[in-house]
Amino acid sequence: MNQIPNPRWTGPRIKHESTTAAPYGAITVEKVTPIIGAEISGVDLGNPTEAQMAEIHRALAENLVIFFREQHMTPEQHLAFGERFGTLHIHPAAPTEGGHAGLMIIKADRDSPRANGEGWHSDVSCDEEPPMGSILYIKQCPPVGGDTLFANMYAAYDALSERMKAYIDGLTAVHDGEENYRGTYANFGVKDRPAYPRAVHPVVRTHPVTGKKALFVNKGFTRRILDIPLDESTGVLAYLFEHMANPLFQCRFRWRENSVAFWDNRCAQHRAMWDYWPATRYGNRVTVKGDRPV
Numbered sequence: 001m002n003q004i005p006n007p008r009w010t011g012p013r014i015k016h017e018s019t020t021a022a023p024y025g026a027i028t029v030e031k032v033t034p035i036i037g038a039e040i041s042g043v044d045l046g047n048p049t050e051a052q053m054a055e056i057h058r059a060l061a062e063n064l065v066i067f068f069r070e071q072h073m074t075p076e077q078h079l080a081f082g083e084r085f086g087t088l089h090i091h092p093a094a095p096t097e098g099g100h101a102g103l104m105i106i107k108a109d110r111d112s113p114r115a116n117g118e119g120w121h122s123d124v125s126c127d128e129e130p131p132m133g134s135i136l137y138i139k140q141c142p143p144v145g146g147d148t149l150f151a152n153m154y155a156a157y158d159a160l161s162e163r164m165k166a167y168i169d170g171l172t173a174v175h176d177g178e179e180n181y182r183g184t185y186a187n188f189g190v191k192d193r194p195a196y197p198r199a200v201h202p203v204v205r206t207h208p209v210t211g212k213k214a215l216f217v218n219k220g221f222t223r224r225i226l227d228i229p230l231d232e233s234t235g236v237l238a239y240l241f242e243h244m245a246n247p248l249f250q251c252r253f254r255w256r257e258n259s260v261a262f263w264d265n266r267c268a269q270h271r272a273m274w275d276y277w278p279a280t281r282y283g284n285r286v287t288v289k290g291d292r293p294v
């Protein structure tokens with residue numbers, strides 16, 4: 001007779017990375033969780049040295065999202081820091097600050113119909129070449145609330161069963177910006193666009209720097225998996241969205257004014273909590289262009 005499997009084996013398994021990496025010398029890196037996130041100190045992002053920049057690159061690759069406190073960058077320094085990682089991305093729909101096309105306004109207050117990034121997503125994954133990273137500098141915080149959650153998509157992929165990995169490897173999915181962007185920025189006087197970005201990406205992508213596989217579907221933009229029936233796509237996406245939202249893969253960042261979060265959209269998703277209405281939360285995001293996912 002077949003053995004009935006242990007019904008308590010229901011959850012994903014988390015693989016812990018080795019912690020034997022070389023120490024950092026130019027910055028201090030303190031992990032927020034073993035899975036994702038690190039707080040970096042000992043650097044002024046308005047004026048980093050070459051040695052610090054090299055270690056910031058490394059810390060981002062190792063931790064997927066890195067946080068900095070007590071930063072005092074001008075808009076020009078914020079843009080220049082982003083440019084150290086690549087060409088800046090211009091958002092297809094969002095309002096921008098002070099005539100800088102690359103400086104997106106992130107703001108919610110009493111009059112906002114919605115806040116940015118309320119559901120799990122990877123920034124602008126509806127672009128043909130979605131951003132590699134986003135650098136958010138929060139300048140005004142609500143008295144409490146407004147945290148951002150980040151989730152590790154390597155860990156989410158690794159924790160899938162081998163059968164599920166075999167099933168989704170090689171599938172592609174449609175990412176569409178319309179539902180997310182239509183009307184979102186009306187309170188800034190930004191008009192809707194006649195066409196919103198739409199792209200097809202692999203469900204599992206390989207990170208161009210680390211070579212690791214990451215789950216690359218998100219609730220904000222991914223609408224359907226191609227080449228399978230629609231009801232099957234709906235069911236598989238619902239499973240993947242629930243799976244990736246497991247708190248085991250996450251960290252949560254509590255903002256203070258003048259904090260910066262820099263996340264890698266190729267392997268992490270994020271979700272902003274709009275739990276502070278009617279208070280105001282305000283800052284700017286610089287977003288760095290990325291490659292076509294493969």
Ligand code: SIN
Nearest residue numbers: 106116117148272285
């Ligand atoms: C976003 O860029 O998606 C917004 C994140 C946040 O406001 O914390």
